[in-house]
Amino acid sequence: MTVGGGGSGAAATGRPWGLTLLLIIALAVFVVLGIWQVRRMYWKHDLIARVNVRVRAVPASLPTDARLVSARPGDLDYLRVKLSGVYVASQSARVRAATDLGTGYWAMTVMRLDDGRTIWVNRGFVPEGVTENQVWTGVPAGAVRVIGLLRSTEPGGSLLQSNRPQDDRWYSRDVAALTRAKQAGRTVPVFVDAQQEEGRSFRGSKPVPGLTVVRFADNHLSYALTWFAMAALSGAAIGLVWRQARPKSS
Template identity: 30%
Template sequence: MGRIIGALVLGVAGVAILVSLGTWQVQRLAWKEGVLAEIEARIAAAPVAVPEMPDPEADRYLPVAVTGRFADGHVRVLVSQRGLGAGYRIISPFEADTGRRLLVDRGVIRVADEVPAAPPGAVTVTGNLHWPEERDGFTPENDIADNTWFAREVPVLAAHFGTEPVLVIARALTPAEAAVTPLPVSTEGIPNDHLNYAVTWFSLTAVWLGMTLFLLWRIRRRTV
């Protein structure tokens, strides 16, 4: 009898812990979906002027529109697009009509393509402010000599071009730039694995429950 009680206590405790972990992940899933919905609504809102002193946290994803001219120079940032493979994001300095120098992520080209010159004359860039966090311990160092970069580090890019540390990721250019495809801000790269975690915990609950029932059956057979 003691062994049966011990197995029951262990089984119930394990099931309770695993169910609580799965439930917590379901709650986290609802929270994350709410956060993503807020970000998507913010991304799609009507554009405003670039703030005088944008904050990397408070103004992340802020939709903006700015008119001016592209300055000389560009960098190529290696990216991988789902379904399309490798390409380069093209980032150029931009001189706004207000006199400010900003960074503009014009969009993406194929790896094999030559980088096209930026559109001449007055251009209106509509897009979103962003300060991407793309560098980690596995990111290679930028190859400045080959003009191949591996992360959009806004402060580093700003120092390279002598601009403000402000990056506008273009959603559209007016007039449009035919040779570069805009790759606008989205929530696609924001991880949301809580459903997978919840399924994992609830699956482990089922396994734990099955093992407990099997153990009780074995104990009972030995005592009969």
């Protein structure tokens, strides 16, 4: 009787409660991550649909400063707008770029708008070897009209390199830093990627506009399926552990 009682107690205490708890936690985490990715997928699809409508829409006026400041990040990205004003050629900069046309620079120039505001305009792509002086001399004089896409500032630099304002080396279109470096006064907190540019007089070679990449990574479904598969494996592992721990009948 004593031996039998000891065997029953060992079997009871041998249940893999700790491992089971870890697997249950893992299962729950994987399910939550899967659901989160599904929600992200719907959000991304909605974003793509909205952007596709924006980039093909009739150009609108630049939103008010209050709207630009209060907008959440990305809310106004790729809104198609129309600008009219004059460029300030001396307040130009080259920002490193890699495009379908090769590596080179975005030609960024400040525009003083007819409504009194000031905004940075990405006039387009210029190839490797174009100097900053050539960017300046290529800026049209007099009244200019631009149709383009509103973009959020890109602070700091690229993934691999930080902006170096002191050396006039730019790897991202950081509106605030460009404004300080070029002493442009007060500019709106966004910039515009030019699609079309019309002016009375162009000097030198004109940057190639309209190269904005409107593409979004959409891998959320595959990520969601991966997390749900991991959850299923965790559930299967729980069953396997408990089957192996079941006392064998003599």
